[in-house]
Amino acid sequence: MAIYKDASYLQQSSSEAFDQDYGPGAAAPHAGIYQCMGCHREIGIAAGNVLPTLGHHAHTTSQGSIRWRLIVYADHKPK
Template sequence: MALYRDETRVKKANPHSAFETVHKPGVKVPYSGIYRCVNCGDENCCNKGDPFPPQNHHQHQSQSPIGWQLLVMAVQK
């Protein structure tokens, strides 16, 4: 679970498809932010345009595949 220090600087997101999509390892990151694996809960900071961590980045206890889902979107002005 992502931690934050100052709750006045965090906004709850309105429904947005960016938070619903699960991405496969190695594909390009669509939004900079913190992504969480939907199967094991591991979190990773990812930059827009970079590839998601590869399948062998970390190993699951089970045979479930790695799938990255946006948890916190970084917004730049």
């Protein structure tokens, strides 16, 4: 689970960007933290970089396939 100290750095969003799962080796559409929906492992990645492939980590049968979901979006636009 992503952890933070100061909530003033975060903003809640209902964007559909947080509803999509991506397979191993897919390009990350947004910079941020992605979580594997089977085992809950998290990774930080820049937009356009490739999400970890099948060899990154193993799953048990009960965890299902590796599928990455954006859980924290890193907004890089200046305010």
